[in-house]
Amino acid sequence: MNTVIAFIIIFGALVFFHELGHLMLAKRAGILCREFAIGFGPKVFSFKKNETVYTIRLLPIGGFVRMAGEDPEVIEVKPGYNIGIHLDNQGKVNKIILNNKDKHPNAKIIEVEQADLEHDMFITGYEEGNDEQLQRFEVSERAFFVVDEQETQIAPFSRQFASKTLTQRTLAIAAGPAMNFVLAFFIFLTIGILQGTFINEPILGELTKDGSALEAGLKQGDIVTSIEGTSVDSWNDVVEIIQKNPDHEINFSIVRDGQTMQIPVTPDIREIEGKSIGIIGVYKPMEKSFVAAIKNGFVETYLWTKEILVGLGKLVTGQFSIDMLSGPVGIYDMTDEVAQSGIYYLMRWAAILSINLGIVNLLPIPALDGGRLLFFAVEAVRGKPIDRHKEGMVHFIGFALLMLLMLVVTWNDIQRFFL
Structure with missing residues (x-):
């Protein structure tokens, strides 16, 4: 049940902020926004505020902002009526x-x-x-x-999407993915404020209950000055020496409460990619600082954006197969695993998913925001918009193919889940 709640909250937040970006910039441009929806399919809950109906729909596979003029107006008044x-x-x-x-x-x-x-x-x-x-x-x-x-x-033409300048329309569409990056930044920022941020200092962070560091007598906050006579100046130096000495006793020179102490520790052995390395069960040190938290928000957002883009590049070049993609079932399963590790891991997972959603939506694929931005780019080059009916047909075909891809990915998820 906790996983279901976590999944609903994460999914809802990601879609909400994405669509909120569209809504805010569309309203700012003067576009009539008829509906702001989380999910697709039949309405589960709705209310109206000002000009917009806010709805939650049954199928949790996305959301939308229905702007006037994007689709043909379904109500007409003709001569003879x-x-x-x-x-x-x-x-x-x-x-x-x-x-x-x-x-x-x-x-x-x-x-x-x-x-x-x-x-x-x-x-x-x-x-x-x-x-x-x-x-x-x-x-x-x-x-x-x-x-x-x-x-x-x-919807007078002046309130329709097509009546706005190319810049206004571009901003209204690009604001959705942009909000996903903003959301990720604020999640990383919040983690940094509440939990602290990692620092590259030779100081012992939290110790695990079953690690050799605790067994040997090391404590959180100990300052490591040298290991086996080799001076260390950073956490990376400490990790490097530990990893090179699996199952070999090494002498730690530490400073605790102003006193220098010598403590021998025997790193445990861990196999990673066929290679044995040493570990002692100590986390990287952390500090609580608002400035550091802001920096961490930007750095984490940048690094995960880069990581996801590299992954997409491998998918395009064939280094990843479609079987490695995950849909809603796979994301739910991974959310279940992450939720068991604690709230901060779950928050970080939500931030990563938000970045992923932002990047995927920017891909130049019909029916996605990136596909629409591509049409705007073509419009900017040729000086006039592409025929609405032709563009609509391309987006319709793209949406159908995306739904087919989602079905394939979800089927793969189900097979992995039960087999």
């Missing part, structure tokens, strides 16, 4: 009722002659009972369609 309209205090239409007009006795009923609800924002038509005089009604930019008593805000 009989509609009801409500007017605001300025005489502008603020509600357009498409059915169940009998439930709105105060609405004007008109037969539409012409309507422009994107650019000039007007409706002309004949009011019921007066079919000789054509009337024109100005439509408010914040008007709503009412269908089956459900309100949907009209």
Whole structure:
């Protein structure tokens, strides 16, 4: 149960901050954001605030921000339609009722002659009972369609995604992956503040309960000055000498409470990649410093970004196979293992997953943010956007292939999980 909770929290946080990046920059550009969703499929929970409906959906495989104009508007008003309209205090239409007009006795009923609800924002038509005089009604930019008593805000072209500058659209799309890197940085920063950051000093950190260091009498905080007569100036020096002496007694010269002491220690043997090395069961020393924590946040984010990019490079060159990829089942299984190691390991795992999500979404693959950014780059070069229908078809095919890849990866995860 703890693993399920941890997985839901981590997944939810990663998707939430990713989509929050899209939402913030889209709203800042003036784009009407109809929905902010965590997950896909049927709605489990929803509420509306201002113009946006916030939802949690059943299938935990991502999320989305539905921006006006990204998809064709599903509600239209065409000539010949009989509609009801409500007017605001300025005489502008603020509600357009498409059915169940009998439930709105105060609405004007008109037969539409012409309507422009994107650019000039007007409706002309004949009011019921007066079919000789054509009337024109100005439509408010914040008007709503009412269908089956459900309100949907009209999206003038000025509030649609396509109306914004190339820079605004690029920022709105790139902000999602960027937020994943920001989230990772703040997780690493928080770990550094709460747990401390590693330092490369010849000081003993926390000792394991079953290590030879504790058995020999070493203590956390001991300052190592030399080992077997060899002076040490850093933690890396200490580790190097220990690893070179598996199962051989070595003499530690340490300073404890201002006094110099000599303590013999026999490193245990550990096999790593067919090679025997010595270990004594001591963690690297740590210090608590806000400045060090900030530095650690940047360094960890950079190093893990580099590591993941190297891994992707190996996947492209064939050094990794698709069988080595993990989907939701594999990530859940790994989360279970990490959760057993403690909260800080779980936090670090969440940060790594966040970086991974940010990088994957930046790949120039249709249906991903990187694919959309690639289309923007082409638009910048050719000076005009690619046909929306053609771009939409490419993204649809890309999404279908991604879903197929996810099914294959998930099947591999299930096989590894049960076999």
